Amino acid sequence: MTTAVAEPLTVSSGAELMDAVIAKSGPARRPATDMDDLAAVLRRCLAIDHGLHTRERLDGSRFDVVITGADDKARAVVAAMDEIQGGCAGVLVNPGPGWFYWLVPPGSADRWAPHPHAVCLGAPHTIKLPPLNHQAPPGPYWYRPLASDRRVPAGPLWDLLAKFQPGSPPHRALADRGITA
DSSP: OOOOOOOOOOOSSHHHHHHHHHHHHOGGGSOOGGGHHHHHHHHHHHHHHTTOOEEEEOOSSSOEEEEEEOSHHHHHHHHHHHHHHTSOOOEEEETTTTEEEEEEOTTHHHHOOOBTTBEEEOTTOEEEEOOTTOOSSSSSEEEEOOBTTBOOOHHHHHHHHHHHOOSSOSHHHHHHTTOOO
């Protein structure tokens, strides 16, 4: 009796491993086409889990993003949100342009009134997320890590941004990049 010897898989990432497993499984074991979104989510989770940056599509299912300046006034808004929420969750710092990205509930962009100190983006935009353990420069990092059960509430955030008025509003810079709310 002869036994087949399996060739070893050579992969460098979780995404490559998933692709290799699907390819080796044959047509009967390939995931249904409606599972493509689930596979993409799993690949992003694997990337985050392995300390890699990942790009997240703002599709109205997980969160939208409010962009503001990242100065001391914006940090005062985080402190106020800490009191309101019992701990603010889901705030990124992008030190390049000097912005905070506030992860707000999905659908917030549809209800966000124009604001002189902030822009709210939803679909069809994307955001690059750092690994969850990346909490200091260099590059974008979590000022307040994302919590699975919590987003920054858009209404109180809008009010606090109006009260504290963080500097470096992102409107012009985003428009120069072709990004509109």
